[in-house]
Amino acid sequence: MSERRKTSARRQHARVTISDVAREAGVSPMTVSRVINAEVAVRDATREKVEKAIAELGYSPNKAARSLASARQMQIGLLYANPSSTYLSAMLLGVLERARQSDAQVVVVESGFGKDAVAAVRGMLMSGVDGVLLTPPLTGYRPVLEILHDSGVQTVTLGAQHVESEISTVSIDDHRAAMEMTRHLLDLGHERIGFIVGNNNQLASRLRLAGFREAMRLAGVDVDESLVVRGDFSYRSGLKAADLLLRLEQRPTAIFASNDDMAAAVVATAHRFHIEVPEALTVVGYDDTLLATTIWPELTTIRQPIADMSRAAIELLETNIRIDRAGEPVKARHLTRAYKLVRRESSAPPR
Template sequence: MKPRSTRRKGGGHTIDDVARHAGVSPMTVSRVINDERNVRDTTRKRVTDAIRELGYAPNQAARSLASAQTLKIGLLYSNPSAAYLSEFLLGGLDQCSRSGIQLIVEKCEPEVGEIVAIERLLASGVDGVLLPPPLCDSSIVIERLKTAGLPAVAVASGDPLPSVSAIRIDDQAAAEAMTRHLIGLGHRRIAFVRGHPNQTASRLRYEGYAKALGEHGLTVDDRLVVQGYFTYHSGLDAADKLLNLRHRPTAIFASNDDMAAAAIAVAHRQGLDVPRDLTIVGYDDTALASSVWPPLTTIRQPVAEMSREAVTILADAIRRKIDGQPPTATSELMDFALIRRQSDGHPPAGDDGDAPTASGA
């Protein structure tokens, strides 16, 4: 089978040729062509040199059409965490405003279903779609967008489908880091509140927790692992179960800040001091993490920055489509950080920290 030529008919070079010549991604070439600011000067020079050496000329007719029309990006959401959604919207709206892009927001109501929501969004004439969790993992939505020929970016999926671009953090490594931090403080009975099973990131966070325990000779105690759904209410239920155990945990690691904040509320209701009697930590570092008392130690997932970058990736994919370039799916991994505040500490004085070990002792 003959390999497909990357040249346009008539012998002209494509954006992919320029990218290979400059040693960068096609997205970077597009950013330089569109005079976007988030490109290093050295990289910009390599790209412009490659454009000059190859004699590359963008499809001006298509580019004129693209500049004459405002790009319309759709945001389809059904996230139960208002704090997470607020961070995501702020980032996306900011980048759309900077780039002159119109953002169309559509809510996926549980009683209506994904198909109805995505069809409403498609009917609005969007050029591409942002998919924050949990819709970043929806095969139904992603397949429908693929059928419609629209580019999409999945944000914060633990295992993104290959047909869409994706931006995320390493959820397993982040959960490992937090669990190691708690072990380093002396905790051995560390409870874990799982995230909603409809999100692949939930599995990776649990796996990171379990792996870190195993690395320190500890086994997962199933009594200390409870199911949550990324909602404040599910965090209340989970904390109630954990804090009513005969041997309650000395630390609770919740899979998002909403559930961690709920756990703090339950602890206070039971007369427990956080962190003197009980350590509680979260995940995401939304605004909620610093507004509860005590402020949460948490994993910072750069939600707003991920949303901004997702807009940039999506806009580039739309422009490539307008310019007649083949679709490509890119994947970016952003950094996370463990943010320590006042909700964590050493186990209570006199607590022996007994926990199952890998040998069963």
């Protein structure tokens, strides 16, 4: 080979990026990053394809940069403003488990909404975190999302957010899950169904309400707007909503609450009104947190794998940080986890 051709080949290899390797191997850049960093969560066949692509393209990561980057412990900021303690517990379980495995440091910051959230995220950025995990209801709060996007810090949201965003997400299909739960109630024979909406600032709330309305429309059942009441995902808001619904002259035969905290509050209110659940009132929830099986009767609910989603969100965030440290472009990914309708003792046909 002539000296000119050798020089050209070296230049060609120097231009090879992690994205080129991903295209050659037919995988994502994140998978290539996992192989390069010797992570265990890669199938052998996939690892072999990536290693073959690296060899054929002559890709050579900057070892000095990788060494310096890997030597520095990742610091991840977790910002939350969720009133549900059961959701928070499940979420933290997954986050801390994954962080312990990867030796990442997690800084947990609680905030309110509005200006408080903006101040909290700015303070987090000033502290020098490598990445941020946003949890509901902040996942749909545009001012915070815009600050994080403009800052360039790697960010992942846990739960639904605007999918056109350039920020990665891990969520379930809230619209489809709410439709399935509503169909379950309709199949039992309920038509007069109450619905308790969650935090209006949260996209998941709107998706669940839309799923409820869509299932009712497809079944040819009109939604009585007096049975759609506002909550904010807290137990206390569930108490207020249930009180409104159960005082109606024509009360619903079933109530679908947008999370388990509010559903548990409905059950408690029904007990106070001497209304038997599920004999005289069906109550269903959403999330399948620990609360769903610690009340009586146990809740029929949508199982959202919160701990698993949290682990996946931290892993995705760590991978994005590594890609960013290597000087490669990071593309947003929107991962969807499976949900499950869990039938328990709180739902039954109407009398």
